[in-house]
Amino acid sequence: LDVIVVLSNHSQSVLQDAGITRPPIHVVPLPVTVHGPSPSDWRPAPQRDPNLVLFVGGPAPHKGKHIFDAAMKIVQQELPWIVGKSMTGATRDQVLREIARAACLVVPEQWPNPGPVVIVEAQLLGTPVVASRVGGIPEMGPTLVCDPAAADCAEKITQVLRMNSNPLFRAYPSPLLESGPAKARHDPARVRAQLEEVYASCLR
Numbered sequence: 001l002d003v004i005v006v007l008s009n010h011s012q013s014v015l016q017d018a019g020i021t022r023p024p025i026h027v028v029p030l031p032v033t034v035h036g037p038s039p040s041d042w043r044p045a046p047q048r049d050p051n052l053v054l055f056v057g058g059p060a061p062h063k064g065k066h067i068f069d070a071a072m073k074i075v076q077q078e079l080p081w082i083v084g085k086s087m088t089g090a091t092r093d094q095v096l097r098e099i100a101r102a103a104c105l106v107v108p109e110q111w112p113n114p115g116p117v118v119i120v121e122a123q124l125l126g127t128p129v130v131a132s133r134v135g136g137i138p139e140m141g142p143t144l145v146c147d148p149a150a151a152d153c154a155e156k157i158t159q160v161l162r163m164n165s166n167p168l169f170r171a172y173p174s175p176l177l178e179s180g181p182a183k184a185r186h187d188p189a190r191v192r193a194q195l196e197e198v199y200a201s202c203l204r
Contacts, residue, residue, distance in 0.1 A: 008136025070150035094105030123182035
């Protein structure tokens, strides 16, 4: 091997802690867009539902659907009108539409995921994210991280929902709605340039 490419600083640290320091390890995130078709072309355009909390991770235990279900029961004890929705088997366009419509996306990962693409998609669509404090997730910019357990997940979901309903939040948007960092970090042209530099380093 000439180089190793990983998706997060966390992954780099895991390898280095295991004694893998050669070949050089480079951190390069995935390129992510929400085009194809573009959300700006959706007809009708998705309308934000302030009562919709979304999970799109599938049924595998390491994706944390059981944590989402348990967290939603806690949330609904205090806010019974809130709807928790799980999506599986949908097309990417359908998933993106629901992310754009949701008040909050929940990503309760139970394994050290180096960089869930769905978090980036939500950030690009201006949807607040609650996600587990595992793997590379804390590096992913504006995300409300929580312990990978139902109680803390529910607390953070409730925090986002109350924030969404606050008129001051709408007047002065939270960093949780800021798409700029995700656009910059995952821009395909920028990622391509990073990879080209990595490839060039192999030839030196």
